[in-house]
Amino acid sequence: MFNTALTWSDLVFLAQGAGMTLTVTAVSVAAGTVLGIIFGVLRFQLGPYWSAPLTFILDLFRSVPLLIQLVLGNAAQSIFKLGWAPFTTSCVVLSLYTAAYCTEIVRGGIGAVPVTTRRAARSLGMTWWQDMRYIVFPLATRVSLPSWIGLTLGVMKDSALVLWLGLIELLRASQILVTRLQEPLFILLICGAFYFIISFPVARLGGYLEKRWSPND
Amino acid sequence: MMQSKAFVLGLAAAAAFTAPAFADKLDDVIASGTLRCAVVLDFPPMGSRDENNNPIGFDVDYCNDLAKALGVTAEIVETPFPERIPALMSGRVDVGVASTSDTLERAKTVGMSIPYFAFNMAVTANDKSGIKSFEDMKGKTVGATAGTFEAIALEKQVKEWGTGEFRPYQTQADVFLALSQGQLDATVSTNTVAQSNVKGGKFAGISVVGNAPFDIDYVALFTNREEYGFINYLNLFVNQQVRTGRYKELYEKWVGGEAPDLTVGGVYR
Amino acid sequence: MFSYTFHWNQAFKALPQMLDGALVTLQIAILSMVIGMACAIALTLFRLSGNRVLGGFATAWVEVARNTPALFQIYMAHFGLGNFGIHLSPYTALLVGIAFNNAGYLAENFRGALKAIPETQTRSARSLGMTPMQAFRYIVMPQMLRIAFLPATNQMVWAILMTSLGVTVGMNTDLAGVTQELNARSFRTFEFFALAAVIYYVIAKIVTMAARLFAARMFRY
Numbered sequence: 001m002f003n004t005a006l007t008w009s010d011l012v013f014l015a016q017g018a019g020m021t022l023t024v025t026a027v028s029v030a031a032g033t034v035l036g037i038i039f040g041v042l043r044f045q046l047g048p049y050w051s052a053p054l055t056f057i058l059d060l061f062r063s064v065p066l067l068i069q070l071v072l073g074n075a076a077q078s079i080f081k082l083g084w085a086p087f088t089t090s091c092v093v094l095s096l097y098t099a100a101y102c103t104e105i106v107r108g109g110i111g112a113v114p115v116t117t118r119r120a121a122r123s124l125g126m127t128w129w130q131d132m133r134y135i136v137f138p139l140a141t142r143v144s145l146p147s148w149i150g151l152t153l154g155v156m157k158d159s160a161l162v163l164w165l166g167l168i169e170l171l172r173a174s175q176i177l178v179t180r181l182q183e184p185l186f187i188l189l190i191c192g193a194f195y196f197i198i199s200f201p202v203a204r205l206g207g208y209l210e211k212r213w214s215p216n217d
Numbered sequence: 218m219m220q221s222k223a224f225v226l227g228l229a230a231a232a233a234f235t236a237p238a239f240a241d242k243l244d245d246v247i248a249s250g251t252l253r254c255a256v257v258l259d260f261p262p263m264g265s266r267d268e269n270n271n272p273i274g275f276d277v278d279y280c281n282d283l284a285k286a287l288g289v290t291a292e293i294v295e296t297p298f299p300e301r302i303p304a305l306m307s308g309r310v311d312v313g314v315a316s317t318s319d320t321l322e323r324a325k326t327v328g329m330s331i332p333y334f335a336f337n338m339a340v341t342a343n344d345k346s347g348i349k350s351f352e353d354m355k356g357k358t359v360g361a362t363a364g365t366f367e368a369i370a371l372e373k374q375v376k377e378w379g380t381g382e383f384r385p386y387q388t389q390a391d392v393f394l395a396l397s398q399g400q401l402d403a404t405v406s407t408n409t410v411a412q413s414n415v416k417g418g419k420f421a422g423i424s425v426v427g428n429a430p431f432d433i434d435y436v437a438l439f440t441n442r443e444e445y446g447f448i449n450y451l452n453l454f455v456n457q458q459v460r461t462g463r464y465k466e467l468y469e470k471w472v473g474g475e476a477p478d479l480t481v482g483g484v485y486r
Numbered sequence: 487m488f489s490y491t492f493h494w495n496q497a498f499k500a501l502p503q504m505l506d507g508a509l510v511t512l513q514i515a516i517l518s519m520v521i522g523m524a525c526a527i528a529l530t531l532f533r534l535s536g537n538r539v540l541g542g543f544a545t546a547w548v549e550v551a552r553n554t555p556a557l558f559q560i561y562m563a564h565f566g567l568g569n570f571g572i573h574l575s576p577y578t579a580l581l582v583g584i585a586f587n588n589a590g591y592l593a594e595n596f597r598g599a600l601k602a603i604p605e606t607q608t609r610s611a612r613s614l615g616m617t618p619m620q621a622f623r624y625i626v627m628p629q630m631l632r633i634a635f636l637p638a639t640n641q642m643v644w645a646i647l648m649t650s651l652g653v654t655v656g657m658n659t660d661l662a663g664v665t666q667e668l669n670a671r672s673f674r675t676f677e678f679f680a681l682a683a684v685i686y687y688v689i690a691k692i693v694t695m696a697a698r699l700f701a702a703r704m705f706r707y
Contacts, residue, residue: 062643063686064683064687067651068683071679072679074675075675078306079306079676080307083308084307085309157555157556160557166296171557171558175391179390184566184569185570188562188565188566196553199553200549203552298670299669302675322673323671326674363666363670385656387666391656398568398573399571400568
């Protein structure tokens with residue numbers, strides 16, 4: 001079974017694919033988190049009625065398959081003649097997708113901070129901004145971090161779909177090698193191992209943090 | 218008041234001089250000095266990559282010839298099959314040299330030149346399936362690359378037969394992978410692709426068993442639908458390629474044998 | 487500003503075809519959920535059994551399902567198994583891939599839910615003369631399913647979204663497959679996919695609401 005035509009340079013090729021996966025993930029998660037925090041705070045501050053349009057739009061990103069979102073995003077950028085490269089389109093769509101989930105996490109995190117704590121902060125003379133910065137942010141982060149790690153890993157795995165737009169990421173790189181070498185099982189197993197090695201330790205870290213930081217244990 | 222009027226007039230004059238209203242795509246390409254071609258690079262021998270990952274193939278050479286004729290340099294933009302049109306629409310490429318079948322359905326969206334190449338359809342079968350001809354495919358599991366000329370014809374044929382199953386895969390590579398694994402009993406693909414995959418020796422246990430009785434698949438260069446000036450130029454270019462013998466030369470280089478006739482008897486265009 | 491003219495009527499003409507596809511999508515999602523749920527309960531039992539081999543098997547399944555992309559799992563079910571001469575049709579491969587994924591995530595949900603059920607309950611059930619299996623079946627499992635119901639609803643929505651990945655293994659009867667085929671024929675990408683997005687959204691909403699109604703009926707205290 002391990003009598004393979006896979007060469008060292010092919011492994012490097014796979015590693016480059018993994019690099020692309022990580023780059024797309026990093027960009028999307030960074031942008032998505034910033035957007036998610038803004039939207040999350042907005043949703044919390046505005047209340048359910050005023051934030052309804054925002055809620056609806058974000059809900060779309062969570063109810064339509066990512067594949068369809070990517071294809072639509074790409075078609076839209078071509079119709080508006082934006083001339084984006086597939087990398088940009090992928091990152092934009094994935095960022096919005098991340099933001100939609102991140103908003104929920106942020107909202108949940110803020111909601112988990114007891115109202116009494118916040119009132120106490122305000123009655124000590126803190127401004128809204130100070131309350132957010134020194135009271136809500138640290139407490140909400142504790143609650144949200146494990147889910148946020150889960151989200152990051154989810155986006156990393158979902159980023160495999162950008163191959164549809166022609167980006168050579170980890171899964172696409174292995175498909176190219178399968179085409180050339182005709183050893184589908186072996187190469188796919190290596191590809192799976194790559195994903196697993198990236199994802200598993202981080203998932204464990206998330207589990208550990210969740211255990212350690214959960215408030216009621 | 219006077220001042221602002223003068224300003225508006227000046228603006229209008231400036232606009233009239235700086236932006237000639239009728240610069241079309243042909244002008245734009247010549248002015249910019251580069252011709253950007255959409256080419257599919259997992260479709261040998263029309264487009265593929267050599268060991269150093271440089272684009273090669275019939276379509277790549279054809280794009281270079283076109284650029285030379287325009288007096289500009291060529292830039293090959295790799296596009297997967299489904300990405301060809303979005304790339305054109307968003308202005309990332311000027312022209313598609315991507316083995317695109319000139320169906321009437323597609324001509325509603327993009328502008329097609331006269332045919333620059335023609336494919337015959339070949340049947341490739343898994344040796345274990347016992348398929349020896351196109352008719353043997355009746356009742357078997359067959360597949361092709363989604364959305365291609367041959368896939369549409371084959372799916373129609375399977376429906377006509379009333380038995381068997383048709384499966385579209387997203388890339389030509391997946392079709393041949395499925396075929397060599399025995400997931401598919403046979404496929405119909407362009408003769409060039411079939412020959413290059415079987416000859417390549419990468420896939421064990423499959424062979425070309427005959428021709429499919431489908432119409433010849435004429436493929437065209439394409440650009441934006443409204444760019445008549447450019448389409449006109451493309452038509453003449455294709456004509457000149459044949460006239461000067463360059464078409465035959467390229468065919469010999471990448472495919473070999475008798476270059477297919479690009480005209481249809483009994484009708485213009 | 488842009489020279490693209492939308493051809494919406496072309497998309498609307500294809501609507502019946504796409505709705506047929508939506509039914510197939512829903513069917514796969516439901517089947518994969520049923521199979522996934524059954525597998526997840528089995529995996530949970532394996533983990534509780536204390537048997538090293540069974541427990542290891544369950545853990546491996548859960549970790550692989552949760553740490554590799556669903557697209558990879560489906561691709562593997564078709565082309566990976568195909569290497570062994572196991573030929574799953576696109577439909578089956580898609581179903582197997584999603585069910586595998588569902589089982590992994592659901593088993594993890596169940597584990598979280600189990601933690602919330604005090605062990606004293608199992609012990610008192612046992613001291614009432616129930617076998618371990620009976621205690622699990624009648625005491626633990628009903629509570630576990632109740633706690634895990636909301637995450638399971640999310641998983642169901644995920645399953646619907648995952649069916650769209652079938653196009654990569656030659657699926658052409660589900661909603662994404664039908665849409666992609668229409669698109670490849672006419673190059674009218676935006677119109678067809680926008681319509682598909684709307685249909686997916688509606689399905690997801692209907693499923694979520696149905697699950698809420700179901701939960702309200704089933705889990706009354």
